[in-house]
Amino acid sequence: MTGTVPTVQLELVTKSPVDLSTTLSPLRRGRFDPCHRHEPDGTIWRTSLLPSGAVTYRLRQLGPSVVDARAWGPGAQEFDEFLPGLLGEYDADGAAAFAPEHPKLVDAHRRFPNLRIVRTARVMESLVPAILEQRVHTVAAHASWRRLVTKFGSPAPGPAPDGMRSPPTADVWRRVPSWEFHRANVDPGRAQTVVASARVADRLEEVVGMDRQSAHRRLRAIPGFGAWTAAEVAQRALGDADALSVGDFHLASIVGWTLLGRPLDDAAMVEYLADLRPHRYRAIRLLEVSGQARKPRFGPRTPLVDHRWH
Structure with missing residues (x-):
């Protein structure tokens, strides 16, 4: 405190x-x-x-x-x-x-009519964890985020619960040593993307005031940033109710199995959800919170990758 x-x-x-x-x-x-x-x-x-x-x-x-x-x-x-x-x-x-x-969407919208799309207007706070979640299991990315914020963040002001930290500033992120990323199980590619983004953080924060197309274009100008990462940031920082996480390892298959009873790839998902513009992300959120999103398991989970041994 x-x-x-x-x-x-x-x-x-x-x-x-x-x-x-x-x-x-x-x-x-x-x-x-x-x-x-x-x-x-x-x-x-x-x-x-x-x-x-x-x-x-x-x-x-x-x-x-x-x-x-x-x-x-x-x-x-x-x-x-x-x-x-x-x-x-x-x-x-x-x-x-x-x-x-x-x-299924009608039912989810009826059951959760008060779901809203959040807009934090803080780009780096959505950007860094999104980068950490690229191409890895969510549980591993969350562990990396927890370790890095605990070590490089600052104590939370006020009577915050024990263990809470303020996120690191952009200046701190760009100075995190490579070995600390390694200890947090973050591979060099994702680490470099975090650092590169932190170096232009002021320019990235400007996307809050831009139109949707310009904001996504600027986000994707960062090396290591693709459509998935830009969408993940836009969903949270910009409140973009249409930001579809194309490139997600599971999303297209989940959408297909949930709404059609068969798997889809990214291209087919984009085509199928076209009529839901500008609410594609809202539709995904409703499926998630309603518990209807599903994907059958056909084999064991892929193993967690520990980059600390590489």
Whole structure:
């Protein structure tokens, strides 16, 4: 702890009901994410780096459209500018306009009408974990993220739960030694992409104010960045409800088996979901939270790769 008195306390009444837990769940990088804590009573603690500095914030849902927010740290004074995006306020109209036809999507939308697409407006905080998740098992990427943030992040300001850390700054990320990435089970390719991105972090953060096409183009200009990584960042930092993670190892097959009863490849998935624009990511999220997303297992899982022995 670095203090116990809240710097900022807000109670936001959203313009439409929001499911706080499911809306923020894509920001959590594993059960032991040092930047995200979900308490049994539904309270959500998070840390972030705003332009004015680190912030710890605590969110509690008081009603379908009411959220209590408290923030601590140097970034707390501008936290109110980012809170609407975190609660999906910019997505409310889009969610209301979503009218799927497939029975499974209709059912998922009916059961989870208050799911929103989060918009953090913090690019590096979505970018680094997305890079760590390239071409590896999610559990391994989460372990790498936890180790690196715990070692190179800073203590969370305010009365944060034990073990929480603020994410490293871009300047810290670009100075992380290669051997520390290696110890965190991150191969040289992903490590170099993290460092290269950190060197142009200011330019990358500018995509928040760009149109969708320009933002994706700038993100993909970074060596080591493809359509999948750009989409993963756009989903969280930009609140892009149409950002489809093309290139995901499992997604096309999951979409095929769930909606058609047979596997698809990426090209076929893109074609099949074309009619859902601009809600393709929203559709994927609804399938996930409703528990309907499925993919049969036809063999053993691929083994985890430990790069620390290479």
